[in-house]
Amino acid sequence: MTATTTQPTLLRRALSLPQAKIGLTLTVVVVGVAVLGPWVGPWLTGHDTTGFAGKPFQPGGIAGTDGLGRDVFTRFLSGGLTLLVYAVLATALGLVLGAVLGMLAGYSGGRLDSLIMRGSDVLLSFPQLVFALLAIAMIGPEGWLLVLVIGVTHAPRVARVARQATVAVKDADFIRAARMYAMPRRRILLREVLPNITGPLMVELGLRLTYSIGYVASLSFLGLGIQPPTADWGLMINENRIALVVEPWGVLLPVLAIAVLTVGTNLITDSLASAASGTSNTGKPNTAKEASA
Amino acid sequence: MTAPATVTHTLLARELRVDTATGHPVLKGVSYEIAPGEVLALVGESGSGKTTAGLAALGHFRRGLIHTGGGVSVQSDDGEPVSVLEVGDRQRRSLRGSTVAYIPQDPAASLNPALRIGKQIGEVLETHGYGASAAERSTRIAEVLGEVGLPDDEAYRRRYPHELSGGQQQRVGIAMAFACRPNVVVLDEPTTGLDVTTQTLVLRTISALTTEHDTAALYITHDLAVVATIAHRVAVLRRGEVVECGSTEEVLRAPAHAYTRELVTAVPHLDGTGATDTSGSGRSTPGSSTPGATESGAAGASAADMEVAGDAEHTPVLSVSGLSVAYGEHRVLRDVSLDVRAGECLMLLGESGSGKTTLSQCVAGLGLPHAGTVSVSGTPLAASTQRRTAEQLRSVQYVFQSPYSSLNPRKTIAQSVELPLRTLTDLDAAARRERVTETLERVRLDPALAGRLPDELSGGQRQRAAIARGLVTTPDVLLCDEVTSALDVSVQATIVDLLCELRRELGMAMLFVTHNIALARHVADRIAVLRGGEVVESGTVGEVLDSPSHEYTRELLANTPRM
Numbered sequence: 001m002t003a004t005t006t007q008p009t010l011l012r013r014a015l016s017l018p019q020a021k022i023g024l025t026l027t028v029v030v031v032g033v034a035v036l037g038p039w040v041g042p043w044l045t046g047h048d049t050t051g052f053a054g055k056p057f058q059p060g061g062i063a064g065t066d067g068l069g070r071d072v073f074t075r076f077l078s079g080g081l082t083l084l085v086y087a088v089l090a091t092a093l094g095l096v097l098g099a100v101l102g103m104l105a106g107y108s109g110g111r112l113d114s115l116i117m118r119g120s121d122v123l124l125s126f127p128q129l130v131f132a133l134l135a136i137a138m139i140g141p142e143g144w145l146l147v148l149v150i151g152v153t154h155a156p157r158v159a160r161v162a163r164q165a166t167v168a169v170k171d172a173d174f175i176r177a178a179r180m181y182a183m184p185r186r187r188i189l190l191r192e193v194l195p196n197i198t199g200p201l202m203v204e205l206g207l208r209l210t211y212s213i214g215y216v217a218s219l220s221f222l223g224l225g226i227q228p229p230t231a232d233w234g235l236m237i238n239e240n241r242i243a244l245v246v247e248p249w250g251v252l253l254p255v256l257a258i259a260v261l262t263v264g265t266n267l268i269t270d271s272l273a274s275a276a277s278g279t280s281n282t283g284k285p286n287t288a289k290e291a292s293a
Numbered sequence: 294m295t296a297p298a299t300v301t302h303t304l305l306a307r308e309l310r311v312d313t314a315t316g317h318p319v320l321k322g323v324s325y326e327i328a329p330g331e332v333l334a335l336v337g338e339s340g341s342g343k344t345t346a347g348l349a350a351l352g353h354f355r356r357g358l359i360h361t362g363g364g365v366s367v368q369s370d371d372g373e374p375v376s377v378l379e380v381g382d383r384q385r386r387s388l389r390g391s392t393v394a395y396i397p398q399d400p401a402a403s404l405n406p407a408l409r410i411g412k413q414i415g416e417v418l419e420t421h422g423y424g425a426s427a428a429e430r431s432t433r434i435a436e437v438l439g440e441v442g443l444p445d446d447e448a449y450r451r452r453y454p455h456e457l458s459g460g461q462q463q464r465v466g467i468a469m470a471f472a473c474r475p476n477v478v479v480l481d482e483p484t485t486g487l488d489v490t491t492q493t494l495v496l497r498t499i500s501a502l503t504t505e506h507d508t509a510a511l512y513i514t515h516d517l518a519v520v521a522t523i524a525h526r527v528a529v530l531r532r533g534e535v536v537e538c539g540s541t542e543e544v545l546r547a548p549a550h551a552y553t554r555e556l557v558t559a560v561p562h563l564d565g566t567g568a569t570d571t572s573g574s575g576r577s578t579p580g581s582s583t584p585g586a587t588e589s590g591a592a593g594a595s596a597a598d599m600e601v602a603g604d605a606e607h608t609p610v611l612s613v614s615g616l617s618v619a620y621g622e623h624r625v626l627r628d629v630s631l632d633v634r635a636g637e638c639l640m641l642l643g644e645s646g647s648g649k650t651t652l653s654q655c656v657a658g659l660g661l662p663h664a665g666t667v668s669v670s671g672t673p674l675a676a677s678t679q680r681r682t683a684e685q686l687r688s689v690q691y692v693f694q695s696p697y698s699s700l701n702p703r704k705t706i707a708q709s710v711e712l713p714l715r716t717l718t719d720l721d722a723a724a725r726r727e728r729v730t731e732t733l734e735r736v737r738l739d740p741a742l743a744g745r746l747p748d749e750l751s752g753g754q755r756q757r758a759a760i761a762r763g764l765v766t767t768p769d770v771l772l773c774d775e776v777t778s779a780l781d782v783s784v785q786a787t788i789v790d791l792l793c794e795l796r797r798e799l800g801m802a803m804l805f806v807t808h809n810i811a812l813a814r815h816v817a818d819r820i821a822v823l824r825g826g827e828v829v830e831s832g833t834v835g836e837v838l839d840s841p842s843h844e845y846t847r848e849l850l851a852n853t854p855r856m
Contacts, residue, residue, distance in 0.1 A: 172698050174700055181686065
């Protein structure tokens with residue numbers, strides 16, 4: 001219930017910035033294509049994603065055919081949804097995991113803090129993509145694994161931010177007051193700390209979403225993410241890159257979509273960051289502060 | 294004290310107008326002038342524009358403020374007036390420090406912690422090309438340190454700021470400002486944050502220097518008692534306008550403007566007039582029984598409350614005995630013992646570092662592990678709130694110093710006030726809501742504000758909400774930790790009034806922790822003076838103020854500025 005009073009104000013402040021409006025428009029367009037595409041595509045072009053539409057790499061239809069003679073535009077329209085769902089799930093997992101660990105570490109301090117943060121340092125020392133490659137090489141290219149691996153590698157990055165923000169508010173008087181009223185730690189974290197660190201967490205959310213999109217697309221491109229014959233943007237880039245000169249749409253359309261989406265979410269993140277930085281202080285500066293112990 | 298008669302003014306501000314970027318006026322045509330050797334106090338509450346008006350003399354406006362009209366002229370060294378706001382950036386920079394100097398509020402923050410103090414003063418001289426050689430500058434550094442009453446030897450100049458006390462740091466700040474013999478100094482609340490004894494020293498230093506060098510001083514402050522001590526003339530600012538300007542004597546003794554009168558009467562006095570009996574217009578005789586309240590007065594107040602047991606005056610509600618706390622080697626509290634009875638208010642008086650906050654936090658259960666016992670109504674309490682029962686937690690409540698940080702900025706007032714009821718009682722939602730409304734009315738806060746966030750309330754309203762949170766569980770002991778020090782003086786008075794009334798209405802015991810001895814007669818029945826972790830003197834307010842037995846108390850009383 002506390003979140004309902006904070007998020008609209010932060011969002012509204014962020015959305016009043018022009019760059020946020022541009023970012024939102026770009027994101028909505030790409031998300032719209034990805035969500036509606038699988039239904040609209042076959043109806044619009046008359047082909048389905050795996051059916052043969054003609055000879056390979058021919059200019060027929062809206063965007064021609066791919067290496068196996070499938071309709072590129074239909075596959076483009078259908079190829080975004082899985083990517084988006086995976087990216088969103090991985091971001092959500094990373095954010096929740098990271099926020100919980102970070103708040104716990106920041107609020108508790110001491111041994112638990114060291115344990116959590118040093119543990120996440122170990123995880124941070126692996127490059128995210130290499131870690132994902134390792135896990136997929138061992139277990140296989142499963143959807144849940146993709147989400148899990150990307151989510152888990154996000155967690156320590158989010159945890160650092162959450163911990164820092166928690167440390168900044170944990171000694172505020174209102175938290176001490178809650179402690180004085182014997183509020184259990186879980187509720188202090190949820191009710192008193194979390195609403196006051198939504199700003200940095202929102203920024204992390206945007207940033208991690210952007211990264212997630214990139215990782216899922218990269219892994220698919222490398223053939224370790226979403227598997228053929230499923231239509232997928234990352235996969236399409238790989239499949240069609242050999243014909244880039246002859247029939248460029250098979251590469252250009254997915255590249256464009258991923259780029260626009262990434263730029264869009266980044267613009268939103270930036271405006272969230274600048275909106276949040278305007279309210280990072282918990283109170284008005286005390287101009288009349290006097291001698292105190 | 295009268296200003297030397299002159300025809301020319303060293304500093305002259307004419308019709309200054311400043312707006313925020315959004316067009317909201319901050320200064321609406323402010324004028325003031327200062328003669329050589331004169332101290333003009335710029336007085337106002339937070340948001341009155343006093344700092345903006347003062348910093349304009351340096352040609353500086355905070356980010357987001359736009360200068361829309363008027364000008365400031367300063368007499369330069371060759372006697373010609375220079376218009377600070379019109380000259381170029383380069384010339385303005387060279388004026389600052391040499392002709393117009395600034396002494397900021399927080400000395401610790403304004404000194405570079407990595408530079409030795411001698412070097413820092415030397416830098417100012419070097420920047421402004423003072424003196425022909427290093428030797429000459431070195432002589433000047435020694436001289437100016439002597440002028441502000443600090444040792445001028447080489448060893449002292451090689452110290453770092455952290456090796457100095459707060460008062461010494463502020464005097465180094467003053468030395469830096471006076472190093473180039475400026476014609477004008479702007480002082481921005483330079484003694485806020487200093488102990489009264491140190492404050493007296495610093496004020497004397499400033500007075501002596503301005504008189505000696507014929508420097509015009511602009512003293513920005515909210516503290517009228519300090520104004521009475523140092524200023525020749527006063528300009529009272531309110532919402533960006535000078536409502537009254539005149540000699541200190543005139544303005545403080547016979548204020549012409551209603552707002553000035555309000556400010557002057559709100560200042561707490563050692564002899565008990567002011568604050569409690571004048572600020573509240575037509576309220577029920579606040580404070581009339583407090584001044585010089587005796588043992589019988591306190592007992593009478595508690596007896597009037599029917600809920601308090603009949604023998605309340607014999608058994609203390611809050612009893613602290615043999616309390617000792619140490620941070621490692623440093624002992625913050627040494628064997629402190631206190632008793633507070635029902636309906637009684639004990640003022641715990643101490644300066645920064647005396648351990649007064651540690652003591653009150655130990656009572657509230659927020660402190661470190663300690664030796665000794667804290668008991669409420671005869672039951673000893675555990676050191677940490679986690680091991681206290683809900684009933685014990687309910688009976689002791691704590692009101693924090695700053696209402697700006699004690700309320701969760703993301704929760705509505707009602708949610709914050711409801712918090713102790715949720716965790717400490719088993720009332721249902723409807724009963725809780727009713728209790729919250731009732732308590733908000735009790736602290737004279739419009740229940741319509743209950744749905745607001747703290748940001749949407751004024752400082753005084755927030756502190757009322759914080760007090761409501763303390764009272765909502767009807768505690769037996771209310772701990773007030775410097776509750777007035779973050780508030781404007783007129784708001785301070787109303788909060789003090791409120792606490793006095795509530796104590797009388799509810800018959801609870803109150804521990805009022807403060808550094809301001811002037812509040813004593815307004816709130817307390819008894820005083821305990823804390824110094825270096827020890828209670829050096831305790832007794833009724835009358836006894837302690839009229840015939841202090843400890844030297845430290847006498848010193849405090851002597852150094853407290855009076856109007």
